Amino acid sequence: MKILTANRLTDGEAVWYAGGAWAETIDSSELAADKAAEERLETIGAASFAANEVVDVNLIDVDVVDGAIHPLRLRERIRAAGPTNRNDLGKQARPNAA
Amino acid sequence: MYRYDEFDHQFVQARVAQFSDQVERRLAGEITEDQFRPLRLMNGVYLQLHAYMLRIAVPYGTLSSKQLRMLAHIARKYDKGYGHFTTRQNIQFNWPALSDVPAILADLASVEMHAIQTSGNCIRNVTADHFAGAAADEAADPRPYAEILRQWSSVHPEFSYLPRKFKIAVTGSERDRAAIQTHDIGLHLKKNAAGELGFAVYVGGGQGRTPLVAKKIRDFLPEQHLLSYCTAILRVYNLYGRRDNKYKARIKILVHETGVEEFTRQVDAEWGELKDGELTLPEADIKAIDAYFAPPALPARPEGDEAIKLARLDSRSFSEWLDQNVVTHRNPDYAAVTISLKGIGEVPGDASDSQMDAVADLAEKYAFDEVRVSHEQNLILPHVARADLKAIYDRLAEIGLATANSDLISDIIACPGLDYCALANARSIIVAQNISKRFASLERQRDIGELKLKISGCINACGHHHVGHIGILGVEKKGAELYQVTLGGSADEHTSVGEIIGRGFGPDEITDAIETVVETYLAIRLDRSEKFLDAYRRVGPAPFKEALYAGEAKAA
Numbered sequence: 001m002k003i004l005t006a007n008r009l010t011d012g013e014a015v016w017y018a019g020g021a022w023a024e025t026i027d028s029s030e031l032a033a034d035k036a037a038e039e040r041l042e043t044i045g046a047a048s049f050a051a052n053e054v055v056d057v058n059l060i061d062v063d064v065v066d067g068a069i070h071p072l073r074l075r076e077r078i079r080a081a082g083p084t085n086r087n088d089l090g091k092q093a094r095p096n097a098a
Numbered sequence: 099m100y101r102y103d104e105f106d107h108q109f110v111q112a113r114v115a116q117f118s119d120q121v122e123r124r125l126a127g128e129i130t131e132d133q134f135r136p137l138r139l140m141n142g143v144y145l146q147l148h149a150y151m152l153r154i155a156v157p158y159g160t161l162s163s164k165q166l167r168m169l170a171h172i173a174r175k176y177d178k179g180y181g182h183f184t185t186r187q188n189i190q191f192n193w194p195a196l197s198d199v200p201a202i203l204a205d206l207a208s209v210e211m212h213a214i215q216t217s218g219n220c221i222r223n224v225t226a227d228h229f230a231g232a233a234a235d236e237a238a239d240p241r242p243y244a245e246i247l248r249q250w251s252s253v254h255p256e257f258s259y260l261p262r263k264f265k266i267a268v269t270g271s272e273r274d275r276a277a278i279q280t281h282d283i284g285l286h287l288k289k290n291a292a293g294e295l296g297f298a299v300y301v302g303g304g305q306g307r308t309p310l311v312a313k314k315i316r317d318f319l320p321e322q323h324l325l326s327y328c329t330a331i332l333r334v335y336n337l338y339g340r341r342d343n344k345y346k347a348r349i350k351i352l353v354h355e356t357g358v359e360e361f362t363r364q365v366d367a368e369w370g371e372l373k374d375g376e377l378t379l380p381e382a383d384i385k386a387i388d389a390y391f392a393p394p395a396l397p398a399r400p401e402g403d404e405a406i407k408l409a410r411l412d413s414r415s416f417s418e419w420l421d422q423n424v425v426t427h428r429n430p431d432y433a434a435v436t437i438s439l440k441g442i443g444e445v446p447g448d449a450s451d452s453q454m455d456a457v458a459d460l461a462e463k464y465a466f467d468e469v470r471v472s473h474e475q476n477l478i479l480p481h482v483a484r485a486d487l488k489a490i491y492d493r494l495a496e497i498g499l500a501t502a503n504s505d506l507i508s509d510i511i512a513c514p515g516l517d518y519c520a521l522a523n524a525r526s527i528i529v530a531q532n533i534s535k536r537f538a539s540l541e542r543q544r545d546i547g548e549l550k551l552k553i554s555g556c557i558n559a560c561g562h563h564h565v566g567h568i569g570i571l572g573v574e575k576k577g578a579e580l581y582q583v584t585l586g587g588s589a590d591e592h593t594s595v596g597e598i599i600g601r602g603f604g605p606d607e608i609t610d611a612i613e614t615v616v617e618t619y620l621a622i623r624l625d626r627s628e629k630f631l632d633a634y635r636r637v638g639p640a641p642f643k644e645a646l647y648a649g650e651a652k653a654a
Contacts, residue, residue, distance in 0.1 A: 010125060011195035012149035052127040056145055056520075073577060074525075075516060079147045083517035085445060085527045089178060089193075090148055 003029035003062050003069065004041040005079070006054035014079045014091075015054060017044060022054060025091055026069050026080040032059070099162055099468065100245050100390045102210045109252075110207045113214060117141045118200035125197060138196075140220075141203070142213025146520050149193045153216040154206060158226035158244040158268070159187030159471040159478075163458040166469050168209040170454035176202050181454065183439060183447040185511055185562055186265070187225050187471045188216060192518055214252065219260045221251035221332075225267045227276045228472035231393055232434045232480035234426045237288045238295055240270040242387045243324060246379065250325050257332050261339035262347035264332070265304075272591060277473060279303045279312040279593035280565055282349045283331060288318070296320045301331060301361070302353030305559035309595045310350040315362040321384065323369075326377035330369035334361070394466035394481055399431040402484025409488040416491050418540060419502035424487060433484050435465075436504040437477040437494060442538045443531050446512040447475030449499075456497045464490055473562075474511055474550075476504070506543040507551055507616065508534040511562050515555030515572060516579075522555035524572025524579035525605075529553055532609045537616075546616055549630045550588070565589035567631045568615060569596045570608065581608040585615065585642055586634045599639055600647050611646060618645040 003026070004017035015022040016029040023029070032038040038059060045057035061072040071077050082090015102110070117137070124134045138144075142153040154169070161169075169189055173181050176198045177191040184190055194202060206212055215222055224244040231239040247266055251257065257264070269276040270287040278284025284300035296318045303312025319327050335349045338356070353361050410417040423436040437457060439447050449457070457477055461469045464486045470478035477499075482490060494500040503509045510533065513519065515526030530553055537543055552566030556573075563569030569584035580602040587596030603611045616630075618641055623633045634642075 007145055007149075009131075010197050012145055014148055049131065052124075052131075055131050074574075074579065075147065075522075078516060082148065083527070084525060085517055085531060 001062050001064065002032045002038050002041070002059045004032075004045050004057070005029075005060055005076070006045060006048070006057040009052055009055055016080075017041060017048075022048070025096075026071070029062075029069055031062070031064065031069075099160060100157070100241075100387070106210070107207075110210070110212050110214075113141070113212065114200065114203045114207050117203060121196060121200050136218070139217040140214070141199075142216035143194075143196065143199055144217065144520075146192065146518050147516075148518065150196050150199070151518070152191045152194045152199060152202060152213060153184070154189050154191070154211060154213045155216050155223045156187050156189060156211075156471050157248050158224055158230070158241045159228050159473070160230075160241065161469045161471065162209075163462040163467050163469065165209045165211055166454050166458040166461070168205060168211070170451040170458065172202055172205060173451040173454065180448050180450045182445075182514060183449065183471050183475050183477070185473050185475060185513070185560055186223055187228070187473055188223055189471070190514075192514070217263075218258075219262050219264075220258045221247075221254065221260075221264045221266065224248050224251070225265070225276055225281075225473060227269045227271060227274075228470040228474075228476075228478045229275060229425065229434050229480060230270060230470075231391060232427050232432075233271050233275075234428045235273055236270040236428070238270050239388075239391050239393075240268040240276075240285070240287045242384065242391050243285065243287060243297075243321070244268045245387050245390070246324065246384070247328065250328075257336065260332070260336055261341045262344070262349075264335075264349065266328075274589075274591040274593075275472075277562070277565065277589035277593070279591075280305055280562070280589055281312065283328060284312050285324075287321075290318050294320060297324065299327065299331075301365075302350040302358075303593070304348050304350040305562060305564045306348070307345060307557045307559075308348075308351065308354075309559070309564040310354055311593045311595060312350075313353060313358045315358065315365060322379045322381070323373060324379060326372040326375065327365075327369055329377055330365045330372055333368050334364045338364075394468075396429050396432055396481065396483075399483040399485045402431055402487070405485045406487060413488075415495070415500070415502070416488060418544075419491055419500055420487065422502040422506065422544070423504040427481065429481075431484060433482050433487060435479040435482050435487070435490060436472070437479065437499050438501040438503055438509065439476050439499070440503055440509050440534065441498055441501045442503075442508060443535045445527050446510050446530050449477070453497050453499060456493065457499070460490055460493055474509065476509070502540060503543060505548045505550070506540075507537050507546055507549040508543060509550070510534060511550075511552040511566070513554050513556075513561035515553075515561075519555060521558055522572070523557075523574040524555050524581065526553045526555040526561055526570075526572060529570060529572070529581065529605070529608055533612055536609050536613060545626070546620065547626065547629055549616070551612070552587075562589060563587075564595050565593060566596060567634070568612060570612075573602065575602070579605050581605070581611075583608075583611060583615070583646075585639060586631065588631055597639055600643055614645050615642055618642050 286298040300312035465479040512530040516522040554561035584596030
């Protein structure tokens with residue numbers, strides 16, 4: 001499965017596409033389970049890039065385990081949480097983080 | 099220190115205004131990312147995993163207290179309370195918002211700093227020996243020449259779009275602390291028999307995916323020819339350097355493929371056209387720049403010896419720090435101090451805003467207002483009266499920067515790796531932290547002796563792993579991190595590229611593997627005076643391979 005991710009133009013914040021908007025956490029990302037869904041997300045990403053909302057737009061591979069989204073690559077897991085050496089930084093440091 | 103003249107101020111302020119306008123237009127959607135990206139890179143703004151990253155130039159690693167305080171201010175106001183000092187003597191902030199970058203650059207300009215040419219295919223920040231002007235073994239301070247090169251190379255119209263980035267390093271000592279042979283151009287400032295200053299010129303060194311040691315193409319270039327000769331080198335590179343393949347575009351590949359003799363001939367032919375022309379440095383100009391770097395007046399402080407003797411008796415930890423982190427100064431009443439940014443288990447090169455402020459205060463009070471950034475990711479107080487060392491140590495201990503590990507195994511160089519960097523394949527920081535914790539005992543570290551361990555999270559080698567006595571390269575294999583170990587590298591006057599010792603190790607194995615390497619060294623060394631690198635050069639990889647992999651062979 002794939003989800004759509006990018007960095008927000010204004011501040012570089014890592015974001016994921018979720019239900020019509022970009023979210024700051026990965027949890028509610030819209031999942032693409034087939035080629036058509038991937039293409040739909042790609043189109044959304046390209047439009048958002050063209051509209052100068054986000055940069056570095058990518059589809060990434062994920063698994064869903066017990067309802068939670070897990071990126072396959074460590075790189076993407078680090079983007080979703082924050083630096084592994086400092087849990088006081090990044091998404092993992094936010095009050096609502098799991 | 100160099101101080102901006104009116105031209106410098108106008109130049110930097112004009113660039114701040116220009117980039118501020120570019121950011122504004124980008125945020126307003128008037129220019130596209132494809133148009134903006136090269137512009138932001140020219141101003142040191144990268145996009146990393148979590149946020150933008152701003153790389154700020156610290157020319158030849160020299161900072162005033164005021165400048166360091168401004169870096170602390172930026173860390174506090176615009177970032178997350180810390181900065182990362184890099185292997186190119188620069189500083190990076192990992193979390194700035196693009197919309198804040200114009201304000202950051204304006205703050206930097208107010209203290210004569212900028213982020214120009216910290217990225218892009220241009221001549222990057224010129225680096226120098228971090229003990230420049232203080233070292234007892236120096237022919238002359240290399241920084242005036244680094245400054246001349248900085249002025250010449252800043253927005254140089256001919257050399258702003260080179261085939262690839264270009265790095266120059268300068269040392270003024272026989273003992274190379276600036277790793278000049280790993281640079282595109284390495285300059286060794288020295289005196290000839292007549293006492294005149296000039297440079298041994300090395301070209302074509304570099305790390306990355308094709309590590310090559312620079313070749314000496316001239317043994318003594320009289321100082322006045324510095325710019326004409328460098329221009330000749332750059333022209334040959336600009337003309338013949340490969341632009342078809344990013345991975346073969348550095349000058350090291352050109353020198354390697356052309357051959358040193360032919361490359362030197364080409365440079366000399368080009369130089370023949372330039373020599374004694376308008377690029378010749380007038381003596382008055384060299385003197386004018388030299389004057390900015392005039393050493394501070396160092397009043398006699400003969401009480402230092404007695405003070406240190408007493409303080410040593412009083413504090414073992416001070417005594418250890420003195421032995422490890424304090425080096426001889428050209429003035430016997432003074433010393434140069436390495437402030438380790440490698441506390442046990444800490445992130446190599448990171449300093450908090452309050453630590454930066456505290457170091458700035460120390461420099462102002464005790465060190466003639468001067469701080470250096472070393473390419474080994476530490477801070478240096480270059481001129482300190484020996485009589486003041488105890489007071490400095492006490493303050494460093496209070497702020498957590500008194501770790502006595504300079505040149506020991508926990509004085510690790512590490513790039514930011516996959517925890518921050520968009521190019522990385524594996525993490526570096528956590529590997530450094532684990533090794534640092536494993537060897538936490540200072541007694542054990544001192545027994546092991548000088549050992550330079552360097553870690554990169556990808557083949558671009560920002561963590562200088564190729565030239566570590568022990569190098570670690572993180573790669574991604576089948577979706578997991580794997581760490582390859584190289585042994586026998588060095589970045590001094592006898593530069594060598596380390597050899598890959600065998601198959602890589604997983605994140606849970608790498609610390610044990612390094613310990614095995616170290617224990618093997620301890621078992622084979624002739625005595626305590628034989629350093630790791632010397633022992634490796636004497637015996638080669640065999641005993642290390644045996645220790646790391648023999649069990650596997652038997653099991654198989």
